[in-house]
Amino acid sequence: MTKEDALKAYFGYDAFRGGQEQVIDALLAGRDALAIMPTGAGKSICYQIPALLLPGITLVISPLVSLMRDQVTALVQMGIPAAFLNSSLTFKQYLLALDRARAGWYKIIYVAPERLETEGFRSFAEQADISLVAVDEAHCISQWGQDFRPSYLNIPAFVKSLKKRPPVGAFTATATQDVKADIEKLLELDRPLRVATGFDRENLFFAVRQPQNKQESLVDLIRSRPDQCGIVYCATRRTVEETCGLLQEAGISATRYHAGLEPEERQKNQEDFLYDRMQVMVATNAFGMGIDKSNVRYVIHYNMPKDMESYYQEAGRAGRDGLPASCILLYSGQDVRTAQFLIEHSEPREELDARTAEQLRERDFQRLRQMMGYCKTRRCLRQYILRYFGELAPDHCGACWNCLHNFESVDVSREARGIIRCVMETGGHFGVGVITETLCGADTDKVRKFHMDREETYGLLRDHTQAEVRSCIHFLFDESILVLSDGPYPVVGLGERAGEVLREAPDLFMQVEKGERPAFKRRPSVPEELEGAQAELFGRLRALRAQLARRQGVPAYAVFSDKTLRELAVVRPRTMEELKSVGGIGDAKASRYGRAFLAEIAAFEE
Template identity: 40%
Template sequence: MQNILQEYFGYQQFRAGQKDIIDKVIDHRPTLGVMPTGGGKSVCYQVPGLYLDGLTIVISPLISLMKDQVDSLRSMGINAEFLNSTLTSKEKKRVESELVSGNLKFLYIAPERFNQPQFIQMINKCNVQLIAFDEAHCISKWGHDFRPSYQEVISHVMSLPHHFRLVALTATATKEVQEDISSKLGIAPNDIVETSIKRENLTFKVDNTYQRLNFVKDYVKQHRNQSGIIYCSTRKQVEQLSETFDDLEIDNVMYHAGLPKEERANAQRKFIDDDVKLAVATNAFGMGIDKSNVRFVIHYNMPQDIESYYQEAGRAGRDQLDSECILLYSDRDIDLQKFFISSSPADDEYKEKQGEKLRQMIQYTKTTKCLEAMMIHYFNPDEKLEECGRCSSCVQAEKNYNMTTEAQKILSCIARLKQNEKRNMIIQVLRGEETNQISNLGYNELSTYGILKNYTTNECHHLLDELRYKGYLNEHKEILSVDQSAMDVLRGNVEIMTTPFRTKPTEIVDIQTITDVDRSLFNRLVEVRKNLSKELEVSPLSIFSDQILEQFAKRLPDSKKEMVLIDGIGSYKLKHYCPIFIDTIKTYKQPI
């Protein structure tokens, strides 16, 4: 596996979770992988697909996503194809011929393809070794982008005669969604591999400005040479904002479900090919965006839930370079999202769950706690948290109340409890409340019983949240426990600051542009990549990501020996793509 990773993908080491997922898949254990956007989910089926002697079928929700993945595999010299409605009859016959002859390693299809008896007959004759469900959250009713066709295809897949392996992959799945996917695909709890959604190259910011239009105009002007997406809640808003940028002579494409199919495809292709830097879109412009160098994602309106927000914001910085995710909102956004929920044809149970998700989304916009930590806690309540130090809350929130004394009292109280307890019980003990359970456990005899008797329940929640988000308290299945790092607090070695309990500080977005590479050379390399992509008829980013071009512009490699030391350059790209970039760098380095 290591050799395949290095040979084709140019990486020396697997990322977190990848090897674990691949080992389970090879061992014929149906597996669910939950990894962040940009975390390398495709490697989890592409590496075993290359290792196994047969065909890998990838079930993918969007046509554009299929083409980009196929382009990427072809750029590494791997035989891959897709079957969808964009193909002509002649092209379709060619792909089917390749499929039946056994020449294909990867075939990308939409779930609806399994409704065609002719396709099933062809697949039955193939040596199918692996089936991968990409964007697997679409399987679950409780996922933010549920698609009935994704559930319906499962029975067809499970009826295939092959002894195939199965893997499902997604970037956004709460515990409830993970359980739903696993039950439908027969995945055991021990075969769920979840890595942290933390992405240290992303900076999350929230701004409740009432001058949203001025904000985005100023921001885009300052970042004209960077790729970015602005998401809006309605088609009308998309059209108005796109027109505003047209008036400012800022090239942009707009994308929403009301546009003709051809116009949408053209807009998406222009954006992915770097012909246009800015896209203004509704959430219809989402999973199909396989573009690694998006430097900013701005939400002009608040989304309905954190899953949708993370999925869309996660389009930024997939090449691991620093990027910004900015959420603008006002109270009018809340009313709009409530309308969307109430007018939905879904049942009451679904509406109730969506209402709770909206409440948590609103809490995200109002919190003074670390935004990254809050998002991590939403998806995995048991993960150890720490403040990111980058988000608007960490940077701008006025934490001028010293809560060290309260922290020491809380930590001392929890440490003295006879057993691990949930938050509500801890607060009852801290406030000195009288209940039968407290008496039976003898907690009313503790020296710390009632130690915060003058604090309200909400104030205790605030203090506990601060300790949890700073990593001094850990959580497992809603049980809170003291982290080892809390000894520094108890000994008085650190001070803990928080926001005054009843204030709502205004958070200001700090805009920074980081330039640490030779931008002149980088821009020249981008142009070389662009010309090469047109010559080969593939996406520019399937040749080299911006991250790799930045490495070129930093390290100035002028030989294959130096280039192969850069992560992401496999033997195929080294042979077929690198020479033209080496020549460009050599020319650039020559004195005038």
């Protein structure tokens, strides 16, 4: 069997996506690989195809139980023998799984990194024919990453302990340059193929809103998306409880997930969401890493995350099927204070010395500043994200809230020079709040305490509101005219262009909101909604899928994704061969479900 045969037979696709084939070829040739691919880009196929073609077992090291369970469920549905070994198994179940692994039952085994150090598993691994080791969520090995897990540091020693070193593939969706270098170094990858397919998810619509009433705004957003699955992320357990209760009182089908719940309730709530028994999951960031639910149509952040890595990873759980999905962040000043508190009161890592711990804390505050910048920018939100991860991006994407917003360009040259002079005059010792109050001529405790009312720039911009001046200051951050220091109490300083603005007095134009926002528009590349007979058939196919999923005891998307059902509703295949030409339908799924769907389509056309 070739890699193309395996792709079609098991996964139902005719061609590889960008980057997949290069990684697969490298691993099949015995070469290490480092793949940086966004959520939904098909990272798992990069190691699942080699696993099918290589002679022995593929070990997939993964951090979360939920990820393993979902992946194994999907693989078994495709006809691929797979299993997981983690703490969710009883000791008897674990021993049985190991015995079956020794007997050659499985091609792919998912294992938690902590399991690598146990005597029973090491004994099995040292004797097993392991052809490939895949490290998922590889950014967890870096202490500079947002999800550092010390257990990942044991992976290189485990690989060395095997009777023959297999190729190692490292996979992650989000990684800055520092984290990429850490992954390669700490995993001891040997001259790896490096593939980065780009971070852009074209089907995702990004928006940041600053509502007067978050609760009302959240309820309105969800009610405007009836019958759609979504995730609402909150910063704390208490907010999860309050928000879930709010949605339930509003008649919305919602459940909750956070680390304070009993394991049995977490598992039940997660399965209720995965199996479409609940429409909305309200959760902390404890939920979601590796959750393979393809039909999440929106992710709403009720609170601002602490960093861009977390935000993009969590937002990326929307639209994994490639269909249009929304990522909306509801921002408020209180979110910043909550994030600062969480950083300041985070538990110190015992394995770190005091100097390194302080460096990491400073890095956390730097990330928070960049996250705040995303919430404040008037520029293209997609461009802001991509530039953060080191990619070039156009100034206008046409598919984010800012690009579709009704803005007008306003000359803020006078205001900019006044702000720069105020920062120079006060010696760069104050934050955005004090600078704003000084320029607006406010009579506040801080202004009086620091004698800001004696400065020449005091009241210079009293014709503006404080909100307008803050917006201008954040615009100057975007333009590298001003900078914001790191740390818990950041101060405003002069950027590399400040002198140029004062000396040459160039015109500076800032995007300012005017009137109401226009209706959302879709990018030309995003499929339109089905209408008429196609929409009716799609509904019938969804109902059939739900019925089959209940019989199989699997989530609906594990039968066919919404994207596959849409294509079925348009193409309306009549034969099994025509059915298998539809994306996402391989031999195993065609054999298991094909006749039922062909019969439903035929009945519809009668």
